[in-house]
Structure formats: structure tokens, C-alpha cells
Amino acid sequence: MLAESANTIGILSEETINQIAAGELIDRPCSVVKELIENAIDAGSTVVMIDVVDGGKQLIRVSDDGEGIPPEDIRLAFERHATSKLRTVDDLWHVRTMGFRGEALPSISAVSKVKIRTMREGRKTGAELTLSNGLPGVLEETALSSGTIVEASDIFFNAPVRRKFLKTTPTEFGHICRTVQNQALSAPAIHVGLTHNGKRVSDFPAMSNMRDRVLQLFGAPFVSDVGNVCST
Numbered sequence: 001m002l003a004e005s006a007n008t009i010g011i012l013s014e015e016t017i018n019q020i021a022a023g024e025l026i027d028r029p030c031s032v033v034k035e036l037i038e039n040a041i042d043a044g045s046t047v048v049m050i051d052v053v054d055g056g057k058q059l060i061r062v063s064d065d066g067e068g069i070p071p072e073d074i075r076l077a078f079e080r081h082a083t084s085k086l087r088t089v090d091d092l093w094h095v096r097t098m099g100f101r102g103e104a105l106p107s108i109s110a111v112s113k114v115k116i117r118t119m120r121e122g123r124k125t126g127a128e129l130t131l132s133n134g135l136p137g138v139l140e141e142t143a144l145s146s147g148t149i150v151e152a153s154d155i156f157f158n159a160p161v162r163r164k165f166l167k168t169t170p171t172e173f174g175h176i177c178r179t180v181q182n183q184a185l186s187a188p189a190i191h192v193g194l195t196h197n198g199k200r201v202s203d204f205p206a207m208s209n210m211r212d213r214v215l216q217l218f219g220a221p222f223v224s225d226v227g228n229v230c231s232t
């Protein structure tokens with residue numbers, strides 16, 4: 001029997017809380033891809049390029065031509081519950097963006113090594129920041145055209161059990177392909193491209209409407225089948 005003073009229940013450390021929260025959002029490489037594409041879409045991008053190495057286990061890079069992040073906000077973007085998309089509880093009723101929780105970047109940086117380069121529209125210089133274990137390094141100036149490039153490498157390098165449960169490269173890459181397809185479907189007006197180990201795998205130029213995007217992604221037989229089902 002435990003001594004009366006020995007607590008069985010304790011509050012977790014901040015680091016443990018962050019690791020657990022990150023694991024809920026990021027459970028495999030395709031979760032990183034999903035979150036980064038959503039951020040690119042929310043930033044008003046017209047072109048989003050995704051480059052992955054080894055099924056995303058070694059590297060995931062998402063580059064966009066969106067509005068970018070002001071240098072003074074970059075560190076904040078990696079704090080939990082930090083977002084530009086929501087201010088008050090009432091705003092929850094009018095969310096128009098894909099993200100709003102302020103959880104994605106801190107979660108990704110808690111489970112991988114992150115490098116972000118970003119150039120805010122209208123600014124003269126861009127900025128670069130690297131983070132490991134969620135901890136930011138020194139913010140540096142960098143030359144970049146407007147937009148943002150986020151690289152997440154060595155996913156789960158600090159969570160060996162999760163790393164061990166990652167599947168083979170083709171399986172993880174298959175999940176990424178489906179994620180990219182789904183995101184491309186949700187935003188027909190954006191040009192989306194994907195490379196794997198340096199080779200171009202998908203290229204979906206911008207489409208003016210959803211029907212053309214579906215045609216582009218799934219082909220004419222699918223569109224005519226869906227059309228038939230809808231008209232019966």
C-alpha cells in the first residue's frame with residue numbers, strides 16, 4: 001500500500017504534453033504533408049510543390065508562393081495555440097480557413113527537424129529558422145522570393161517507438177500520394193506538384209472548376225461513372 005503522502009497522479013511536464021499532443025496530430029509522414037499543404041492553401045498560394053524523400057521518412061518539403069510570414073512572427077508560429085486565423089471564441093463560427101487551432105507547426109517541430117524559410121509579401125528580405133525538438137535556433141535573414149518553404153526531416157527521430165512503426169517507403173509514399181490528391185481536390189485553382197526521391201510523380205496544374213479537377217485527378221471514366229450515378 002502507498003504511503004498517504006505519495007501522489008499517484010501528477011501533472012505531466014510541458015515537454016511530455018507537447019509530445020503527446022504532437023502525436024495526436026502527426027502520426028505518419030502524410031500528416032505532415034496534409035498540414036503543410038493546408039497552411040499553403042490558407043496563405044493564398046497559387047502554386048504548391050511537395051518534395052519527399054524515402055516516403056517522407058527522410059524529408060518532406062512543401063514550397064508555396066503564398067503571403068509568407070512576417071519575420072517577427074516566425075518564432076510565434078511554432079508556439080502551441082498560436083494562429084493568425086482566429087482571435088475569439090465567436091470566430092469559431094465563421095472559420096473560412098483549413099487550419100485555425102495553431103497546432104500544426106509546433107506539432108511538426110516536436111517530432112522532426114524543421115527548417116522554415118519565408119518571405120512576407122511586400123518585405124525586402126526573407127527569414128530562415130531551424131528548430132529541433134521544438135526548440136528554435138537563431139532567426140537569420142535569407143534571400144527568397146515571396147512565399148514559404150517548410151522542410152521537415154527525420155520524422156520521429158526523437159520518438160523511436162513511433163519511428164519503428166512507420167511502414168515501408170512505398171506504403172508511406174502511397175499515403176502521401178492520396179493526401180496530395182485529396183488536397184488538390186479541395187483546391188482546384190491551385191497548381192500542385194509532387195516529387196519523390198527527385199523524380200516528378202504528379203503534376204496537377206490549376207483548374208478553373210471542380211469538374212475539371214476531378215477529370216484531371218481521376219480521369220474521364222470516373223467522371224462519366226459519377227455522372228451516371230448522379231443522374232440515376
Ligand SMILES: Nc1ncnc2c1ncn2[C@@H]1O[C@H](COP(=O)(O)OP(=O)(O)OP(=O)(O)O)[C@@H](O)[C@H]1O
Binds near residue numbers: 038040064098
Ligand atoms: N505556408 C504558410 N504561409 C503563410 N503563413 C503560414 C504558413 N504556415 C503557417 N503560417 C502561419 O503560421 C501560423 C501557425 O500555423 P499552424 O499550422 O501551426 O496553425 P494554423 O494553421 O493557424 O492552425 P492549425 O493548427 O489548425 O493548422 C498560421 O496561423 C499562419 O499565420
Ligand SMILES: [Mg+2]
Binds near residue numbers: 039099105
Ligand atoms: Mg495550419
